[in-house]
Amino acid sequence: MKKLVNSTQMKEIDAFAIDKVGIPSLVLMENAANQVVNAMEERISKEDIILVVCGSGNNGGDGLAVARILLNHGFQVDVYLVGERDKMTEETKKQLEIAENLDMVIWDDANEINFKSYTVLVDAIFGIGLDREVTGKHEKIIAIMNAFHGYVFAVDIPSGISADSGQVLGTAVRADVTITFGIEKIGQLLYPGSLHTGKLIVSDIGFPPVAVESVSSNVSMYDETDLFSLPRRSAYSNKGNYGRAVIVAGSANMSGAAYLSAKAAYRTGAGLVQIVTPEENRAILQTQLPEAILTTYYTDSLAEEAEQEKIIQAVSGADAIVIGPGIGTSDAARKVLDLVLYNAKSPLILDADALTIVSELYNKFPLLRNNPCARISELAHSVPKDTILTPHLKELARLLDKNLDEIKGNLLGTAALCTADSNLTLVMKDARTVVSHHEEQYINASGNNGMATGGSGDVLTGVIAGLLAQGMVASEAAKLGVYIHGLAGDVAAKEKSEYSLMASDIIEALTAVLK
Ligand SMILES: NC(=O)C1=CN([C@@H]2O[C@H](COP(=O)(O)OP(=O)(O)OC[C@H]3O[C@@H](n4cnc5c(N)ncnc54)[C@H](O)[C@@H]3O)[C@@H](O)[C@H]2O)[C@@H](O)CC1
Ligand SMILES: Nc1ncnc2c1ncn2[C@@H]1O[C@H](COP(=O)(O)OP(=O)(O)O)[C@@H](O)[C@H]1O
Ligand SMILES: [K+]
Structure with a gap:
């Protein structure tokens, strides 16, 4: 039996790992980004041209780190920063600073981007912090991403999907592959969230088991190990x-x-x-x-x-x-x-x-x-x-x-x-x-x-x-x-x-x- 979490519970796991265990947030982010890149590298080639679309929360920070690691690995990769710079979290600001120090191409205005020149998109706009309907420029970029013909990877959860219910909050990215961190979120299993998630990869980014166990969730799913709970049959028995x-x-x-x-x-x-x-x-x-x-x-x-x-x-x-x-x-x-x-x-x-x-x-x-x-x-x-x-x-x-x-x-x-x-x-x-x-x-x-x-x-x-x-x-x-x-x-x-x-x-x- 595997437990599933909602956004509040996932934030509690994050907070436990960071505040109680003392794992720096940027370490988790680096692990997260490395796992996203691993999953991408199994599916794309060096011929691909990648655009990572980043919001201002930590999901955007993951995205910036993904872009930088891809660059280090020899991929052609640019960033579109759809989030406001002044609303960025400390971690995301740090990731942006690193990307700028590496002279990466960072777009601030979607109108200047030729989306047709890219073959792969990474969705790092919103993660589990999404807390209201998606509107304005976020809505516009999601429409562009959903009209895109190449591979779309989502970081943690497709932007626009509620991690709590799987509902689309206004609009949501349709991903081919979603790389989520630590544990499945309820919204990735329930429809329509599951359709937007595409193939779901759950990756270990270093949450210690005590952090995961610190949160009690009343929602679960089964995998094949649960077949062991079938009623036992004995040799010495009758109908x-x-x-x-x-x-x-x-x-x-x-x-x-x-x-x-x-x-x-x-x-x-x-x-x-x-x-x-x-x-x-x-x-x-x-x-x-x-x-x-x-x-x-x-x-x-x-x-x-x-x-x-x-x-x-x-x-x-x-x-x-x-x-x-x-x-x-x-x-x-x-x-x-x-x-x-x-x-x-x-x-x-x-x-x-x-x-x-x-x-x-x-x-x-x-x-x-x-x-x-x-x-x-x-x-x-x-x-x-x-x-x-x-x-x-x-x-x-x-x-x-x-x-x-x-x-x-x-x-x-x-x-x-x-x-x-x-x-x-x-x-x-x-x-x-x-x-x-x-x-x-x-x-x-x-x-x-x-x-x-x-x-x-x-x-x-x-x-x-x-x-x-x-x-x-x-x-x-x-x-x-x-x-x-x-x-x-x-x-x-x-x-x-x-x-x-x-x-x-x-x-x-x-x-x-x-x-
Ligand atoms: N240190 C950590 O806590 C870790 C966080 N991680 C990443 O961080 C994500 C969560 O980060 P955050 O809590 O910063 O949240 P998000 O990055 O999901 O975004 C939240 C930001 O978007 C804004 N927002 C929410 N809904 C909006 C809407 N409809 N329109 C416009 N703006 C909206 C919020 O006000 C907030 O500023 C996870 O999904 C995961 O990708 C991972 O790096 C693992 C470690
Ligand atoms: N798209 C689907 N994916 C998985 N299971 C499905 C799907 N559609 C139907 N099912 C399952 O098939 C069963 C249909 O039951 P029900 O609606 O009572 O049909 P009927 O009355 O024809 O027997 C349910 O167990 C449901 O979960
Ligand atoms: K996302």
Whole structure:
């Protein structure tokens, strides 16, 4: 698990290294510049003509040092100083003095620059100190940089991207490669920041571990070492040890969602998978997935106790329950949801149509209109203690009765609103899925756009259910499930291409990820 930081936390790490440990700021800057040059040298040649665009903060100081080191290494390099000289930090003033002593070409006016004469640009305008919308001459130079056809390297973070949220503050540089220092920033992972970042290189510039550890961050991401937290399997075991996942899914003649979720739960290691679905799906599911236990009900007899008892029994014997994929929003689906919520005692995943039914129900109560906190609190009281919600952003907007753009602009804030005061785990599905539990937030970096295809959400639900059935704690199963699902998507995309990838390919690729 790697922690991710926002700009305040990164500044605290800087300050700790400089003030408490005593590493001079200019030493860190020199290390930073050397790392940027290393990354550049792997990608450019001595034929290139480089322009380094520098602001007046320390990001600009890094840029001036980069220009000087490139010059020392024999590159053709000029500087454009977009920042005001009188606003420069002490470090940046020092870097400018050195560059001037070396008689480097330093432009002060963009109108005098022939941008076409350069083949590589370095963006050192703003780093983590960006604190407002980009306007005026900064906005103009970023427009010129984004129209440029050569390589663009960003120092620390593309100028204009908020390190806290990944949002574009007015306008932002689109970099091919970003070299960041010490630790990933949240804004480099979240979209649209991730698109502007291009390839992200995290480089060591000499922050001592105590400086990094001095800052506590509640946001993290996984890498492949986190696969070690998969539930252990023992030689001396049987299917009872790996839990029963009960998947309440599908509606009359709509069996696909149930099939995908159930199969994914099996492929993730659940001992037994039981599908609860309308009678109409019996034949097809029995043929498609003979390994699953089937409990079917007659939708028009759900008022009868005997019919309800089947669902109650299935839910009572579960180690993990899924409700929602493909159930639709009919009266029968509402009744089934009621039965499940009333009788569920084990960890539950509330997905897809189940979330829509809840949203529509809450819309009928004036006190719950436009009141995300009240809606979440109401929901938290009607579900088992360890419940995971798996909405995509539109489903979440409906659930919270909140504007979609508002959610997109503040993903982490919205997630915190849902989980800070409840025991819910929220999986906000998107190109970068965010998982939130209490104050802890996880940003998922696995996966690809091939997964934007019908049914891949059903697969995710099954994967998480498989982990829950094997005894993982709900919030951990949600994070690891999202991560594994993305990795499987990446394996599948390699084989099938992002165009051809289908949800069932993700299920098959789980095998390679879990090997
Ligand atoms: N000693 C250190 O603290 C280190 C800092 N480093 C670099 O320094 C950067 C942070 O430096 P700073 O804190 O000086 O901040 P920045 O260099 O990111 O820029 C902040 C400056 O820009 C101004 N500004 C912010 N938003 C603006 C806007 N929209 N329009 C116009 N002006 C705006 C601020 O008022 C401030 O003067 C890091 O990203 C990294 O590149 C690295 O050299 C590592 C060591
Ligand atoms: N561009 C993308 N990059 C990474 N993952 C993606 C991307 N688009 C979709 N996904 C993932 O695919 C899944 C889609 O789920 P969902 O929206 O519920 O689709 P469906 O209802 O069709 O199953 C989510 O897990 C989401 O994170
Ligand atoms: K920058």
